[in-house]
Amino acid sequence: LSLSLKILGTSSATFTKERNQTAQALKSNSSYYLIDCGEGTQIQLKKYSIKTNKIDAVFISHLHGDHYLGLFGLLSSMSLKGREKRLSIFGPKGLQEIITIQLQASQSCFSYQIDFQEINVDTITQIYQDKNIKVEVFPVYHRIECYGYKFTTLPEGYKIIKSTLPKNIPLIKIKNLTKGKDVILDDGTVIPYQKHTTPPPAVATYAYCADTRYALEILPYIQGVDTLYHEATFTEEFANRAETTFHATASQAGLIAHQAQVKQLIIGHYSARYKTNEVHLQEAKVEFDNIIALNDGDLIQI
């Protein structure tokens, strides 16, 4: 199982004509997982032809408007389309109340069930698992309570090499091979798994860290992930402003990617004062080489 990530927004609180507020759609198999949901996220989902019915869970980092204001509209649209599938929503205390009060004001109810789960953790904690992925949540360090999320595909079995496999193995015993166990036929013949399989593909890992100041505290949570998203609101020129607003510079994002020995870094959440993200990219590259400075619409393979 691999992951792909559609970038729906790369602005910070002040969106621009080219950048929408933060939202990302992580895909595993045919399921989507929505990470943050700034205003207009449902418009972006339509633009990129992502069907809202394929979203199985929503993960909100914190309750600044640019990270969740699109949620109620999205939930309403899912209901208008007659969604029946349950939807899981994770976020800090307060989110459920905001959604509930908006629903009450409209004097309607949704066509589907929502499973709200309020996040309140001080270390990395698993909060979700389905047939595709498991999700862990961990604290990051912003002006208000804020969480990062780590997504990991589920381990797969050993892969059968069909061409070398003897024809006389019962199907039911082939399953043992995928678990890394030898098969013993009725006549005593041993079919060694190592000869007829390749090892399971590595799981794919994605860690999402926004919004946050540069914080060594998160290193253990993101260590060695395949792809790290770290916010990079500012360039070095505004390092002081990053510090006072509990945001990070691109350079700090690069530094923590290096320290955590991740494979790939992606950055976004640029302040609207920047016309391009070129300086962000240059400054982050000083610390870490394998970086993508995101733009809206980018598709990242993890």
Add this chain to the structure above:
Amino acid sequence: LSLSLKILGTSSATFTKERNQTAQALKSNSSYYLIDCGEGTQIQLKKYSIKTNKIDAVFISHLHGDHYLGLFGLLSSMSLKGREKRLSIFGPKGLQEIITIQLQASQSCFSYQIDFQEINVDTITQIYQDKNIKVEVFPVYHRIECYGYKFTTLPEGYKIIKSTLPKNIPLIKIKNLTKGKDVILDDGTVIPYQKHTTPPPAVATYAYCADTRYALEILPYIQGVDTLYHEATFTEEFANRAETTFHATASQAGLIAHQAQVKQLIIGHYSARYKTNEVHLQEAKVEFDNIIALNDGDLIQI
């Protein structure tokens, strides 16, 4: 004083690639008045280069998401830009609580003062006046509590005909002419206002009626206005659906425009099932001739 109206959204609850959710920016002099504020309204305002700092008041019709979900994001952006001017917000009970709870969740406060006024009327009632316009609110008939708004420019004075005006009139006395009074000079000469002025231009009136079923009850409130906006969610093919959902057909919008003897009708809030608004226009034209079937971005002179 005239009015102009920028159409920011013409979809109903389900937006489309071409149509955003309901919002309109009414302009008088250099001030804007925002009527409803669906998700993404601030993005539309930026697209059409309308500065949010020029918005003096916001009028929300009802608390279905497609009419107000863009409000908190807009208010936050105004604050990020350092707005200092007070902002008046009118809407049904519940709106202030929703805004307040979102503000509390973000643990921030706005840079400016908001004057909330909760609407609760059963007949037309004046709720606002400034140097440009007065605004009245009246009930319309939707599934939940919902209000229409009538905007009227303030009466102006008689207009001086400079070319005929004697040079020896003191400036202070010219003001009398603009009020429709003759001026008597110190030497007893009478300067008749009728000779040296033209009558005041008529006030401009705009009535906004959304969302609502076809309702004769609103006729007295919208009688003879220059421009009437009436929702026209459905065509005749879905007249039953209009009835059960407390929406109107285009034909009904035309009919009420005829009955109210308005000068111009504009329609919008189309169901997403329609690719164009051509059938809406045709059907409304049977009842009333001077119609514009709105599209996003239209600019209407009133």
